[in-house]
Amino acid sequence: MMKTISVKQAQQADLKTQKEVGIPGLVLMERAALKAADNLWHTNWNLNHVLVVAGSGNNGGDGLAVARLLAVKGVHVDILLLGNPKHYSDEHQTQLHTCKYYHVPVVDPKNVDWKKYTVIIDAIFGTGLSRPVAGNYVDFIKKINQAPARVQAIDIPSGLNGSTGKVMGVSVKADLTSTFAYAKNGMVKPEAKPYIGKLIVNDIGIYC
Ligand SMILES: NC(=O)C1=CN([C@@H]2O[C@H](COP(=O)(O)OP(=O)(O)OC[C@H]3O[C@@H](n4cnc5c(N)ncnc54)[C@H](O)[C@@H]3O)[C@@H](O)[C@H]2O)[C@@H](O)CC1
Numbered sequence: 073m074m075k076t077i078s079v080k081q082a083q084q085a086d087l088k089t090q091k092e093v094g095i096p097g098l099v100l101m102e103r104a105a106l107k108a109a110d111n112l113w114h115t116n117w118n119l120n121h122v123l124v125v126a127g128s129g130n131n132g133g134d135g136l137a138v139a140r141l142l143a144v145k146g147v148h149v150d151i152l153l154l155g156n157p158k159h160y161s162d163e164h165q166t167q168l169h170t171c172k173y174y175h176v177p178v179v180d181p182k183n184v185d186w187k188k189y190t191v192i193i194d195a196i197f198g199t200g201l202s203r204p205v206a207g208n209y210v211d212f213i214k215k216i217n218q219a220p221a222r223v224q225a226i227d228i229p230s231g232l233n234g235s236t237g238k239v240m241g242v243s244v245k246a247d248l249t250s251t252f253a254y255a256k257n258g259m260v261k262p263e264a265k266p267y268i269g270k271l272i273v274n275d276i277g278i279y280c
């Protein structure tokens with residue numbers, strides 16, 4: 073049986089690893105991104121044109137780090153930034169700086185050509201999702217689900233409650249979910265399957 077934990081336990085384990093064990097958040101983020109990129113390399117998906125959709129928190133930071141890792145290997149990758157720039161987490165800002173260094177293109181949210189992407193990486197919300205999805209986020213999640221691309225979710229499909237497996241209004245439907253440390257309780261529930269797709273649990277050095 074696969075070990076699963078709640079979102080709260082995942083947040084506590086993240087915090088403990090950083091504050092007590094002393095591994096910096098950016099180190100954990102880099103490990104997460106390397107594993108997620110590796111999961112993608114091991115699919116047979118067409119990686120011709122990838123879109124990373126990044127929210128304002130550390131899930132978005134993970135996505136931006138994956139964008140950079142793909143870009144330096146020559147993949148044509150674009151970034152779509154969602155959320156208020158004033159709320160970007162510290163790690164998100166660092167990852168965005170690095171993407172800019174490598175000239176990873178940032179697309180205009182009002183003018184996204186959803187049909188041209190072969191893969192979309194969903195990095196809007198992870199364990200930080202705390203309320204039902206609303207406003208513009210609903211529209212973007214629907215666009216991701218309607219797009220012809222394969223979809224990889226980073227940590228948790230955005231909009232899915234990781235603890236219960238229930239959809240909080242609307243959720244990304246992923247073909248592949250690259251989660252970190254442990255699967256969250258809701259991910260293994262039958263009703264979550266259409267949103268999770270294939271589940272890969274990646275060890276990034278966080279234990280509880
Ligand atoms: N902290 C750690 O140790 C690590 C965290 N990692 C990543 O960080 C993620 C968690 O990051 P965060 O805690 O920054 O949170 P998220 O990036 O999941 O969410 C960002 C923010 O969105 C806001 N939000 C929540 N629900 C919303 C809604 N319905 N509509 C609009 N805004 C909403 C909240 O203010 C939240 O802080 C994990 O899922 C994982 O992907 C990884 O980098 C690995 C290490």
Ligand SMILES: [K+]
Nearest residue numbers: 194197228230
């Ligand atoms: K996500």
